[in-house]
Structures are given as structure tokens and as C-alpha cells.
Amino acid sequence: MIELKTGSFEPxxxxxxxxxxxxxxxxxxxxxxxxxxxxxxxxxxxxxxAEWALSDMNKPIGISEYQLTHELPKxxxxxxxxxxxxxxxxxxxxxxx
Numbered sequence: 001m002i003e004l005k006t007g008s009f010e011p012x013x014x015x016x017x018x019x020x021x022x023x024x025x026x027x028x029x030x031x032x033x034x035x036x037x038x039x040x041x042x043x044x045x046x047x048x049x050a051e052w053a054l055s056d057m058n059k060p061i062g063i064s065e066y067q068l069t070h071e072l073p074k075x076x077x078x079x080x081x082x083x084x085x086x087x088x089x090x091x092x093x094x095x096x097x
Contacts, residue, residue, distance in 0.1 A: 002039045009045035009063055011053040021059045028093075035059065041066045 001024055003017050017038045024036045038061040050063045072080070081089075 001036055002041065004066075005040065005042045007043055009040070009042040009050055009053075011049060013040055013042070014050075014053040014057065014061060014063070017061055018057055018059050021061070038062070039064065 001017070001020055003013070003020070005013060017040050021036045021038045029036065036059070038059060040061065040063045042063065042065060045063055045065055054061055054063070
């Protein structure tokens with residue numbers, strides 16, 4: 001599960017993502033699946049605040065900063081799925097639950 005924040009990291013973001021991970025694990029995870037991994041992408045983060053926010057969490061969560069660009073780097077453009085493929089796979093996943 002990836003959550004994108006347009007501002008700086010706040011400790012409550014980790015709690016909300018933990019809630020989402022629990023919901024996904026309870027509602028979508030199947031027998032044999034590994035626990036859901038959470039990635040929180042923020043415009044800025046303070047490393048110490050992020051460490052404290054995650055210190056007692058049991059779910060696998062990572063926090064990283066992002067930078068906006070106008071275009072994807074050419075070396076990864078061909079390796080990403082198309083919007084149509086993502087929509088098809090999401091429809092199939094939703095239909096299976």
C-alpha cells in the first residue's frame with residue numbers, strides 16, 4: 001500500500017497508514033500471502049520524527065521523500081504498467097473478493 005502526502009511527514013500519518021494496512025490484511029489478504037507492506041511518500045520528512053513514529057509499529061512501513069519531475073526517466077518508462085493494465089488488474093482483484 002502506497003500513500004502519497006503532499007506535505008511534510010507528520011507522526012499521525014504512520015498511524016493512519018497502519019490502519020489501512022490492517023484493513024487490507026483483514027479484507028484482501030489470502031492464506032499464504034505475506035503481510036502487506038506500507039510505503040508513505042512525503043514531500044519532506046524529519047528522520048528522527050519518522051523513527052519515533054515507527055518505533056513501536058509491528059507492520060512493515062517505510063517513509064521516504066519524493067521529488068516532482070515533469071517526466072519519468074526514460075530508463076523506467078517501459079517497465080511500468082499502462083493505466084489500462086492497472087485498471088484491468090484492479091477490476092479482477094475486486095471481482096475476486
